[in-house]
Amino acid sequence: MAILVAGGAGYIGSHMVDRLIEKGQDVVVVDNLSTGHKAAIHEKARFYQGDTRDKAFLSSVFEKEKIDGVIHMDAFSLVGESMTDPLKYFDNNIYGMIVLLEVMKEQGVKYMVFSSTAATYGEPENELIAESDKQEPINPYGESKLAMERMIRWADEAYGIKFVALRYFNAAGAKADGSIGEDHHPETHLIPIILQVAAGQRDELQIFGDDYKTPDGTNVRDYVHVLDLADAHMLALEYLQAGNPSQAFNLGSSTGFSNKQMLEAARKVTGKSIPAKIAPRRGGDPDSLVADSQKARKVLGWQPQYDDVEDIIRTAWAWKQSHPQGYGDK
Ligand code: NAD
Ligand code: UDP
Known part of the structure; x- marks a missing residue:
């Protein structure tokens, strides 16, 4: 039986696939390469290029492969872009989820681990955000992800599709050997910039x-x-396969770093001066987003290996130095 990673050519998806294959899993990747890279996909994964909104295409993949569970990572995920083009987000993210759930229902696939986000919380009510805190997104990206979370909950009620929603905070770093990493076009994320x-x-x-x-x-x-995110997905799949109930988990370090602190940390790691200036606000940014991620540790047994932000930046720097132009395909 195989695990389908939808969005497996993307930044987090390629690390997910790499980790699954390292653990001996059979992996199928579906990706339309809109923001992902073919070169990022592990050679042992079976890759189908296509769009998850294309039901005929997706059904044909499920018919060819014996899919046991789905890791849903394919989405548009830029807060700033979602503020100026919200419909692009609702179409790709929400419609893509509808089609994927329909195909899972039709093919009798019962498990989904879903990439959700801290952006579903909006402006937090507590310094450390717990899973039970209110979810009131302040940008269309977060709104689309919240709608997707809710949609799977109803699909669970009606069709028994069990899910874990993993609300990641800020994904960062790269595989330590520098072979895969973050390469977005245009790049908008803080560390790669x-x-x-x-x-x-x-x-x-x-x-x-x-x-x-x-x-x-x-x-x-x-x-x-x-x-560490990838490891949490594997634990979440095991959790579902063991018959546990659907629920959401935060994935973060429980420690916040300001943008200025991140700049200082990167100066230290790289030894470069890194000029910076204050610019106007970007729309849709909450003041602070820091996870209480005790629940994932307790219930899933998640033990992140990287607890130092400088170590995380060091892995991203190793990727940058070995691949100055990223995958070089865009
Ligand atoms: P990414 O853009 O690198 O990866 C997304 C992948 O999905 C790409 O390979 C893209 O080509 C593919 N894709 C998008 N729409 C598709 C479609 N309709 N059909 C087929 N393939 C499609 O993004 P990422 O940073 O790796 O994020 C992965 C997931 O994690 C996203 O769902 C995102 O919302 C979520 N997430 C990311 C972060 C973060 O910090 N990067 C934080 C929280 C949640
Ligand atoms: N940021 C910034 N300059 C940049 C890119 C990002 O100041 O060139 C800030 C951004 O406003 C946010 C933080 O860095 O406060 C993290 O942004 P990113 O896009 O990396 O992730 P997000 O929190 O939006 O998921």
Whole structure:
């Protein structure tokens, strides 16, 4: 039986596939390469290029392969872009989920591990966000992911599709050997942008706003290593296969770093000066997003290997240095 990774050519998906194959799993990847890279997909995974909104295509993959569970990572995920083009997000993310659930229902596939996000919480009510805190997204990306979470819950009630929604905070870093990593076009994420400046590919970092309600005025985020995320998915699949009930888990480090602190950490790791200036706010950014991720540790037995943000940045820097142009295909 195989695990289907939808979005397995993407940043987190490629690490997910790599980790599953390392653990001896049979892996099928579906991806339309809209933001992913063919070169990022492990050679032992069976790759089907196509769009998850294309029901005929998706059904044909399920008919050819014996899929035991689905890891759903295919989505658009840029907060800023979602503010200016919300319908693009509702179409790809929500409609894609409808089609995937329909095909799972028709083919009798019972498990889904879903990439949800801290963006479903909106402006948090507590310093450390718990899974039971209110979910009131302040951007269309988070809104689309919340709708998807809710949709799977009803699909569970009606069709018995069991799910774990993993609400990641900020995915970061790369496989330690530098063979796969983060390569988005255009790049909008903080760490890769800082490292582009460190590598001399960009003149300066623009820090989006320093008047937020945080100790130094810049946004605070919780960074979690991409391979630790991958491990949590494998534990979540085992949890579902053992017959446990559907639920959501936060995945984070429970420690927040401001954008200015991240810049300082990257200066230390790279030894580069990394020029930066304060720029206007980007729309849709909550002040601070830091996880209470005790539940994943207790219930799933998740034990993140990377607990130091400098170590996380070091792996991203190794990827940047070995692949200055990323995969070089876009
Ligand atoms: P990514 O853009 O690198 O990966 C997404 C992959 O899905 C890409 O390979 C893309 O080509 C594919 N894809 C998108 N729409 C598709 C469609 N309709 N059909 C087929 N393939 C499609 O993004 P990522 O950073 O790896 O994020 C992966 C998942 O994790 C997303 O669902 C995202 O919402 C979620 N997430 C990411 C973060 C983060 O910090 N990067 C945080 C929280 C949640
Ligand atoms: N950020 C920034 N400059 C950049 C890119 C990002 O100041 O060039 C900030 C962004 O506003 C947010 C934080 O860095 O406060 C993390 O943003 P990212 O896009 O990496 O992840 P998000 O939190 O949106 O998922």
